[in-house]
Each structure stands twice: as structure tokens, then as C-alpha cells.
Amino acid sequence: xxxxxxxxxxxxxxxxxxxxxxxxxxxxxxxxxxxxxxxxxxxxxxxxxxxxxxxxxxxxxxxxxxxxxxxxxxxxxxxxxxxxxxxxxxxxxxxxxxxxxxxxxxxxxxxxxxxxxxxxxxxxxxxxxxxxxxxxxxxxxxxxxxxxxxxxxxxxxxxxxxxxxxxxxxxxxxxxxxxxxxxxxxxxxxxxxxxxxxxxxxxxxxxxxxxxxxxxxxxxxxxxxxxxxxxxxxxxxxxxxxxx
Ligand SMILES: [Zn+2]
Numbered sequence: 001x002x003x004x005x006x007x008x009x010x011x012x013x014x015x016x017x018x019x020x021x022x023x024x025x026x027x028x029x030x031x032x033x034x035x036x037x038x039x040x041x042x043x044x045x046x047x048x049x050x051x052x053x054x055x056x057x058x059x060x061x062x063x064x065x066x067x068x069x070x071x072x073x074x075x076x077x078x079x080x081x082x083x084x085x086x087x088x089x090x091x092x093x094x095x096x097x098x099x100x101x102x103x104x105x106x107x108x109x110x111x112x113x114x115x116x117x118x119x120x121x122x123x124x125x126x127x128x129x130x131x132x133x134x135x136x137x138x139x140x141x142x143x144x145x146x147x148x149x150x151x152x153x154x155x156x157x158x159x160x161x162x163x164x165x166x167x168x169x170x171x172x173x174x175x176x177x178x179x180x181x182x183x184x185x186x187x188x189x190x191x192x193x194x195x196x197x198x199x200x201x202x203x204x205x206x207x208x209x210x211x212x213x214x215x216x217x218x219x220x221x222x223x224x225x226x227x228x229x230x231x232x233x234x235x236x237x238x239x240x241x242x243x244x
Contacts, residue, residue: 017174017177017198017207019177020173020174020177020178020180020181021173021174021177021193022177035163035165035185035186035187036163036185037074037112037163038163038165038185038186038187040074040111040112041072041073041074041163041164041165042072042165042167042187043111044072044089044104044107044108044111044165045070045071045072045165045166045167045168046167047107048070048072048089048091048104048107048167049068049069049070049167049168068091068092068168069090069091069092069140069166069167069168069169070089070090070091070092070167070168071088071089071090071091071092071140071141071143071144071164071165071166071167071168072087072088072089072090072164072165072167073087073088073090073141073144073162073163073164073165074086074087074088074112074121074162074163074164075087075088075144075148075153075161075162076121076161076162076163077161078153078157078161083148083151083152083153084127085121085122085127086122086127086128086129086148087108087112087121087122087127087128087129088128088129088130088131088144088147089104089128089129089130089131090130090131090132090134090140090141090143090144091130091131091132091140092134092140092168101128101130102125104128104130105122105125105128108122108128109122109123129147131143131144131147135199136199137196137197137198137199137206138199138201139172139174139175139194139198139199140166141164141166141171141175141179141186142175142178142198142199142200142201143201144162144164145158145178145201145202146201146202148162149201149202155182155202158182158183158184159182159183159184160183160185162184162185163184163185163186164179164184164185164186164187165186165187165188166186166187166188169190170188170189170190170191171186171187171188171189171190172190172192172193172194172198173189173190173191173192173193173194174193174194174198174207175194175198176189178200178201194207196208
């Protein structure tokens with residue numbers, strides 16, 4: 001049977017995602033050692049993770065997210081683009097209430113003091129970005145990338161300027177691959193692909209995973225996946241047609 005989508009944009013996209021996963025696999029465990037700030041980010045993340053009240057679990061259909069994560073990212077700023085350093089705290093199933101926000105900021109100040117000898121890296125609360133509402137399938141690490149991208153920091157500016165620590169279940173292979181590709185130090189690795197789905201932070205392309213298998217739904221939101229028109233093409237096409 002001829003496979004109609006070989007070499008199609010659909011397959012290319014899945015190949016690209018598989019290549020990202022391979023990058024993630026090869027990154028191994030060395031990410032933490034390579035980072036300049038990852039130790040500090042880990043401390044901030046773990047303290048917050050232990051101190052934060054857990055949100056009531058959302059009973060989303062098909063969701064297997066059941067434990068809290070705090071992802072801490074440090075964007076070092078970019079003089080060329082005139083963007084100040086920012087500290088990101090991304091929470092999933094954890095609640096950063098307002099008093100906690102101040103606490104987190106003070107903690108970050110303590111941890112990041114003297115990193116740049118002349119001053120604190122983060123010295124204004126406006127430099128701390130808390131992201132606690134993330135769209136479905138956008139992973140916490142990728143929420144930082146999306147924020148930066150929307151604030152004029154393109155992916156080409158990220159290399160060596162951003163470090164990310166995931167306090168909780170670790171960075172999935174899909175995120176790790178993307179981060180490795182763009183020169184972003186991160187830790188620790190979960191060693192596994194996303195168990196559900198992964199959304200590209202720049203293009204919004206959605207990769208839905210089933211074990212090691214990937215399905216690609218570019219241009220379609222996750223809600224419409226089940227209603228995907230198999231005749232449109234892509235990996236689904238052969239499921240409804242016996243020839244091309
Ligand atoms: Zn991930």
C-alpha cells in the first residue's frame with residue numbers, strides 16, 4: 001500500500017520532533033553541571049515547591065497531570081535587544097498567592113545576589129514574572145519561551161542567556177530537545193517523552209504522543225484533535241483510506 005504522506009510536511013514535522021527528542025536524550029544528565037545559575041534556580045524551585053499549597057486537581061478529560069511542578073527560569077537579559085533580566089516562576093497545580101509572590105521575590109533576590117558583582121541580577125519586582133495559567137499542552141518550560149517570544153526575545157537570542165530548572169517531575173524529552181537545540185541550559189531531565197502532548201511555543205504546532213509514537217496536528221487546537229478531518233491529509237489519512 002502506498003503511503004501518501006511520506007515526505008509530506010506532516011512527516012517532516014514529526015521527524016523534526018523526533019530529532020528534538022534525540023537531542024534531549026543525548027543531553028543526558030550533564031545539564032545541571034553546565035549551568036551557571038541552575039543551583040540557585042533549583043533552590044528557589046524546591047523551596048517554592050515545598051511551600052506552595054497544591055491546587056485542586058483539575059479533572060480534565062484524558063489528563064494525567066497529578067503532581068505539582070514549579071519551573072524556575074532566569075533570562076539574563078540581552079543588551080542588544082534592551083531586555084532586562086527576568087526571573088520566571090511557572091507553576092502547575094501549585095498556587096502562588098500574593099504573599100507568596102513577595103516571598104518568592106525576596107528568595108530570588110537572596111539567591112541571585114552578587115551574581116553580577118555590581119548589583120543584584122533581579123532587583124525590581126517587575127523583573128519577576130509568575131505564570132500560573134498555561135494553555136493546554138504548553139509545558140511550563142515552553143511557557144517561558146512563549147513569554148519571551150511575545151516580548152521581543154526571539155529564539156535566536158536565547159542561547160546561553162536562559163537557564164531553566166524544573167522542580168518537580170523534571171524536563172521531558174520534548175522540552176529538553178527544544179531547549180538543547182537553542183542552547184538553553186536546563187535540568188533535571190525526566191528521561192521520558194511527554195506522556196500526553198507537547199506544543200511548540202513559537203508555532204503552536206501540537207504533537208500528541210502515545211508512548212513513543214507521535215501524531216502531528218499543526219494548525220489545529222487540541223480541542224479539535226478528535227474531530228480531525230482524516231481526508232485532509234497527514235498521519236491520519238491512511239486510517240480512513242486504503243490508497244492515495
Ligand atoms: Zn516538557
